[in-house]
Amino acid sequence: MKKTFLCACLAIAAALAGCAGTDVGGLGANDSELEAPPVGIEDGGTQYLYSEITEEYFEAEIGHKVYFAVDQSAITEEIAFTLDRQAGWLLENPNYDALVEGHTDEQGTREYNLALGARRANSVRDYLIDKGIAGNRIRIVTYGKERPESLCSDEACWSANRRAVTVLTERIVI
Amino acid sequence: MTIRATIAIAASFAIFTVNSIALAQGDNPPLRIEITEGVIEPVPIATAPFVAETVDAAAVADEITSIIVDDLVGSGLFRNIPPAAHIAKVTNFDSPVQYSDWKAINAEALITGSVEVLPDQGISVKFRLFDVFIENPIGDGMKFTGSRGNLRRLAHKVADVVYSRMIGEEGYFDSRVAFVSESGPKGNRVKRLAIMDYDGANVQYLTSGRSIVLAPRFSPDGQRLIYTSYESGVPRVYIMDIATQQRRELIETVDMSFAPRFSPDGRKAVLSLARGSNTDIFEFDITTGNSRQFTFANSIETAPSYSPDGRSIVFESDRSGSQQIYVQPLNGRADRISFGQGRYGTPVWSPRGDYIAFTKQIGDRFHIGVMRTDGSEERLLSESFLDEGPTWSPNGRVLMFFRETRGEFGAPFLVSVDVTGRNLKRVPTPEFASDPAWSPLLK
Numbered sequence: 001m002k003k004t005f006l007c008a009c010l011a012i013a014a015a016l017a018g019c020a021g022t023d024v025g026g027l028g029a030n031d032s033e034l035e036a037p038p039v040g041i042e043d044g045g046t047q048y049l050y051s052e053i054t055e056e057y058f059e060a061e062i063g064h065k066v067y068f069a070v071d072q073s074a075i076t077e078e079i080a081f082t083l084d085r086q087a088g089w090l091l092e093n094p095n096y097d098a099l100v101e102g103h104t105d106e107q108g109t110r111e112y113n114l115a116l117g118a119r120r121a122n123s124v125r126d127y128l129i130d131k132g133i134a135g136n137r138i139r140i141v142t143y144g145k146e147r148p149e150s151l152c153s154d155e156a157c158w159s160a161n162r163r164a165v166t167v168l169t170e171r172i173v174i
Numbered sequence: 175m176t177i178r179a180t181i182a183i184a185a186s187f188a189i190f191t192v193n194s195i196a197l198a199q200g201d202n203p204p205l206r207i208e209i210t211e212g213v214i215e216p217v218p219i220a221t222a223p224f225v226a227e228t229v230d231a232a233a234v235a236d237e238i239t240s241i242i243v244d245d246l247v248g249s250g251l252f253r254n255i256p257p258a259a260h261i262a263k264v265t266n267f268d269s270p271v272q273y274s275d276w277k278a279i280n281a282e283a284l285i286t287g288s289v290e291v292l293p294d295q296g297i298s299v300k301f302r303l304f305d306v307f308i309e310n311p312i313g314d315g316m317k318f319t320g321s322r323g324n325l326r327r328l329a330h331k332v333a334d335v336v337y338s339r340m341i342g343e344e345g346y347f348d349s350r351v352a353f354v355s356e357s358g359p360k361g362n363r364v365k366r367l368a369i370m371d372y373d374g375a376n377v378q379y380l381t382s383g384r385s386i387v388l389a390p391r392f393s394p395d396g397q398r399l400i401y402t403s404y405e406s407g408v409p410r411v412y413i414m415d416i417a418t419q420q421r422r423e424l425i426e427t428v429d430m431s432f433a434p435r436f437s438p439d440g441r442k443a444v445l446s447l448a449r450g451s452n453t454d455i456f457e458f459d460i461t462t463g464n465s466r467q468f469t470f471a472n473s474i475e476t477a478p479s480y481s482p483d484g485r486s487i488v489f490e491s492d493r494s495g496s497q498q499i500y501v502q503p504l505n506g507r508a509d510r511i512s513f514g515q516g517r518y519g520t521p522v523w524s525p526r527g528d529y530i531a532f533t534k535q536i537g538d539r540f541h542i543g544v545m546r547t548d549g550s551e552e553r554l555l556s557e558s559f560l561d562e563g564p565t566w567s568p569n570g571r572v573l574m575f576f577r578e579t580r581g582e583f584g585a586p587f588l589v590s591v592d593v594t595g596r597n598l599k600r601v602p603t604p605e606f607a608s609d610p611a612w613s614p615l616l617k
Binding site: 153 | 359360361362363365386388389407408409430432433446448450451453474476477490492497519520533535538559560562563578580581582584609
């Protein structure tokens, strides 16, 4: 399913989501928060904010991955910035659920990494729930070190693998 | 001195018959290898090529001889004197042994044997073991009979008897290893449950590779595996009957479960359940599904392993802030036993009960090590970029683990090492391999 739409309420949500720490659950946006929209296009001199309801958009523009420090599952400011945007998008698109995958780097034993991946996925889930997403919309899975994204055996790759990935699933309404 | 009829002991097993062959037993103490912590010189032995008693047994006799030699030499405790150096040729299994011929080539022990292909195409193997220096047999001769498909097992059984008579401990050659066979690129590995003989022969795949599978462990009777699979989409614990490959989910739960192991009586299993951000250890009754929570800390508790008496569990936890090993009686308090530098994980209790094997990470290097059950006498047996997941041979003498190499094309393979740290070597597998689990001795 690919839809694009332009809509004022989405613009507000996107703007809110762009501001770390803002409660995206509240819609009391003011003008100042629209000054630095996270996304936008120039169209004949008029700025539109937009949000696509596609998984591609979610991945590319909202950001579906967050990265953790070694052995950590804490939500840092950087992680919160992305998760706020994810929460905003999910609030606007209630027909989508999320599966949060927790991953680790290869430096660690298999069982511990499964548990650590579960911790990371759960941290993300808890944060999104805190931002107003219903708990039954967010499932988690740990992959531990089973599915590295970057394949070298150096910190450059390891830091890219210590991640939680929010995967969208569209709810089929019968 | 005892002289017995041909069938002195007839132990009947599912697959094999074992007969003791009458032989004179001397009064001198048998040749025994004392295994100490230090470097030992492998004992030189001679294995006379087994005599083919029927015309069609020649190739089988050669194969059995070479499997026996591979087992014994592979243990690191024996050195084989090649047949080319033998002075005597054994052409008749019942001819008297000319000890002087074997002394002359410095063999300390001699194995002779014969192989017969039976009318039903079954195979019968007879062997005798001799102490060359005191010029006496070590134990009675024995005869093993089995089907052709179990040829390798017949040879392993002979090697196990030789090993146990010379070492004074049970052997481990007639055993199997379950593992995860891996193929494909590092970022999207195909993982299949597989099983093979301890030496890498007879590989058989038990799952298709559609779902990630992890860390199989044997039931105490060697008939079932308990393992983790992603076939539901998340990691959950399954039990598979090896012979039929029928499998079922162990527990009805929405939680993620992993790191399972059977209890020594085979009736229960311990595993980790991830609930929220917390991973704790639970014990499940395999038949009823009833569970009991074993750890309650708000931290990661995983990789549990029972003591051989079933009364305690060793596991890893990061409750202290880093991964460490704890021993906890089933109804008692946990005691931390690892205190060295670095992190400790994947503890496994030795079948003898004397040691706990573990994976240790110091900086960016990984080791397999052993320690006493109170944490004393820690000893590291290996080191590499990634060594992980030890499993014990049935006699508690050898450890197998997997080693993963660095980088984009890095991949795991199986390695075995003696508990003393000697004889580290690769275990052959057709594909990449990880998560080995050694079976009990086969029956």
